[in-house]
Amino acid sequence: MKKIQIYDTTLRDGTQSEDINLNNEDKIKIAIRLDELGVDFIEGGWPGSNPVDRAFFSEIQNYQLKHARIAAFGSTHHPNFLPENDPNLRSLLDSGASVCTIFGKTWNIHATEALRVSEERNLEIIHDSVAYLHSQGKPVFFDAEHFFDGYKSNPEYALAAIGKAFKAGAEVLVLCDTNGGTLPSEVSAIVAEVRKALPEANIGIHTHNDCEMAVANSIAAVQTGAMHIQGTMNGVGERCGNANLCSIIPILELKCGGAYTTIPREKLQLITATSAYVSDVANMQPFSRQPFVGRSAFAHKGGIHASAVNRLAMLYEHVDPRELGNRQRVLLTELAGRANIVSMARRFGFHLDKDEPVVKGLLNELKTRSSMGYDYAAAEASVELLLLKKLARRGVREFFNLVQFRVLELKDSHGKEPYSEASVRVEVEGITEHTAATGHGPVNALDNALRKALIGFYPRLNEMRLLDFKVRVMTAANPDGGGTASVVRVLIESGDQQSRWVTVGVSYNIIEASWQALVDSITYKLYKDEYEKRKNETDD
The missing domain is CATH 3.30.160.740 (Double Stranded RNA Binding Domain)
Incomplete structure (x- = not known):
């Protein structure tokens, strides 16, 4: 089993995303959760570029991380400086980070047009920057910027550039698809050529998602011999984002026949919660259809699918969601069959037969409410309460x-x-x-x-907060013309420290629709707390 290093750059490359802004407190919180997940390296930022990143490197030294090593990011030295008096390299050494990651130009046109130096001078800059940091006792990872485009344009020069970094002492040569335009077949072929040219070098991969290929390219690189992957949680990053570690880690752990290991296997079940936590701290709406960790990743809406997974989950699920800390969701919608209701009831401890009258009644009520505009696929908390109230053997009491x-x-x-x-x-x-x-x-x-x-x-209502509020005019539910007298649907997302839930209300009156959703939201919180209390008392 081959160990693949996981290098998380959410706190640096991830913050290049136009909709993400993290302060120092946010970055510390995320770093601690990434360490708990078991990633190998956490890139904290570019200490030579801004005060927030410098503050992070100072603050993180107050924490004892269990697994991860902190990396500081920067560039090769400025052409007008020597390495020993270059401010950027000095900031890397002063950061206190365990690892220094520097990027350099490996596409010859970037050397001549962006840096405005000769091709030979650029090679000297790469060598001397890596050699200086190495001489100061720091492990150095070299990010070969634009490597794949550079290789396709001038393979001799691209190989010469990473060869200089390797000769100077770089521990990992990270091949970067900086523009995100390379295909997996090209990645595999080029990584294979690099391994032939530098057989003793440790190869890494850093991809961007401009062609929706960042994850595929990262996997292709590993299957061709790369041992180090750089990416971000939820794939955040500049333009279309970076390689998504929330997909890469499960793929390598679960889909490659046991050939690779990334994070400690027992930590894999933390990945869904970590994904959600990073989204929450970054104030981003989680992407529900995200593979492996999204709410919809193991959701079944159609009655045929629900009937099948009731018999055998693998008929419509390629992995067990529990291994990822996720869960199967059988949705109740206008497309639902009786199998959907039986499956949801089983989740709550009710063992029903699909031919029971209560199941048929619930299905009819569900379809009637769906035709009125109730969206129970989105509002699972409301449908859970509806189900529990109908199944009087363990209903929800009136709080x-x-x-x-x-x-x-x-x-x-x-x-x-x-x-x-x-x-x-x-x-x-x-x-x-x-x-x-x-x-x-x-x-x-x-x-x-x-x-x-x-x-x-109910004092514990203080723990609850409203996270999102959505209003939609239900065109299909307005046969008399609608307009300002339209039926509206209100969805409210609420949460506490343990979980999030969504409730729904529908009415011609927006206040009444909001009241329905609010009442369900508060009732669900109270029910959830009471259920947990009873469960803990039973366990004791």
């Missing part, structure tokens, strides 16, 4: 009952923001609670008032 709510919107003629106030009267275990609250808009005011009424009874 609270609405007596009345009222929402007031006031806007004067002076152009100020509208004023939103909501009052809520609910009954909890025979006690009536009447509260009022303001908010940024009517839904926020209603949410604040409802929480205020319930928090004294």
